[in-house]
Amino acid sequence: MLELRGIIDAIWSFIVGLLAGLGIPQWAIELVGYALIAVVMFGVVAVIVLFLVWWERKVSAKMQDRLGPMRVGWHGIIQTIADAIKLLQKEDITPKAIDFPIHFWAPVVTFVAAFMVYVTVPFGKGLIVSDLSVGVLYIIAITTFTVIGLLMAGWGSNNKYSLLGGFRSAAQVVSYEVPLSLALLGVIMISQTLSLGTIVTQQDNLLKWYVWRQPLGFLIFWIAATAECNRTPFDLPEADSELVAGFVTEYSGMKFAMFFLAEFVNMFTASVVAVTLFFGGWMSPFGPDFGPSWMWFLGKTMFFVFVLMWFRWTYPRLRVDQLMGFAWKVLLPLAFLNILLTGLGIYLFDGLK
C-alpha cells in the first residue's frame, strides 16, 4: 500500500544487476549504493528545505494578514527556486581581512553537519539509510558540530559583529545542548535502546507514544531544540537589529545560501527528533499499517515545523541574561528532576530485574 520501500528495492536490484554484470566487487557495489542514497537524500532534503522556506513565508504572511509570495507559480510555490537561482548568480564578496581557510570551510562544516543527521533518520517503514545502534547519541553528536561551523564563521570573518554573533550563538547552543541531551535520556531509559528504528517500532499506537510517559522530557527537549535551531524567541545570534545578521555578515552568494539551508535543515531535524522519540515516528496513531508510513512521518514532522513558525510570531526575543539563565537555572534542574522521576517511575510501575 503506497510504501516507498518496495519501489526503492526494485530500482536497487536493477542497479545491482547492472553493476554485477560489469564485474564490480560486492563491497564496491555497496559503497556505490550508499553514495547514490546520499545523493538522493541530498535531493530530498533540498526539496524539503525549498518547501519549508516557501511555507514559512506563507505562514508568516497569514499571521500578519498579508498574502506573502504570490507571483512565481501557483501562490508563489516556486519562489524559493527562483531565489536559489538568484543566489547562485550573486557575486561572492570575500573581504580582504578574512582568514581564508576558516571562512571558506565554515559553511561546508555547518551544512554537512546538518546533512549527516539524515543517515539514521527513519523516514518510513524500511526507509532508513543505516539504523545505527547509537542513533540518538549520533544525532546529538553530529548536530553539535554546527557550533563549530558557526564559531568558524564568526572567527574567520574577522568582523566584530560576526565574532560577537558567533560567540553568542556558540554559548547559546552549548548551554541548551546539556538539557537537550538529558531530556532525551528519559526516553532511552524507557525504551532501553539508542536505535531510532527500534524506538519507532516500540510506539506502534497512540497510547504507546513516549510523550505520555515523558511530558516534562518533551517540554524540555522542545524548548532546548528551539534554542538549538537559533529560532525566535532564542534568535539572539542573528538579531538583525543589533548584530547585522551576526556570523553571516561577511557571507554572500552561495556561501550565505549554505548557512540558510543548514538553518532550515536543523529546524526540520529538531521536528524529526521530536516526532521520532516522542510521537511514534512513522507509525500511525491507529496501529501499524494504517496508511503509508512516510506520509504519517511527514505529516507529524510538518506539524512540528509549523509549531516552530508559530513560535516565531508569538514570542518576543529574550534578553541575553534571561536566555542563559533559563538554560542553566530552569531547564537543567528540571532535566535532572525528569531523570529521577523517570527512574522512580520505571522502578514503581514496571519493576526492575
Place this chain on the structure above:
Amino acid sequence: MSEFAAVAVFLLVGTGIVLFTFLLAKIIRPSAPNPVKLETYECGETPYGTAELQYNVRFYIYALLFVIFDVEAIFLFPWALVYRSLGLFAFVEMVIFITILVFGLFYAWRKGVLKWF
C-alpha cells in the same frame, strides 16, 4: 560492511555536493572586486583595527560549564541504556552522582558564574 560506512559516505558526498555548488556558482557569477567592496563591514565606517581581540570571559566560563555537564550527560547514556537490568543499586548510585552534580551547579550559581553582565 559496518553500519558506519554510510556515515563516511554521507560525509564525503555531502562535502562533495557543497563544494560542487560553490564551483558551479564560481563559473556562473560575475566577479568585480574593488578595494571598497573588499573592506570589512562596519556599518559604512572604515574598519577600526582587527576583530581578533579580547572578548568577554563569560563565554569561556560557559564553555567550561558545558564541558563538565556534557561529559556527565555522556556518562549517563550507558547507564540509561541498561537501566532496567541494573536494578535498584544502580539507581541509588546515580541519584548520588546527580546529587553531587546538582550541588556543583548550585555552587556555581551562588558564586555568580551563571550571571550574565
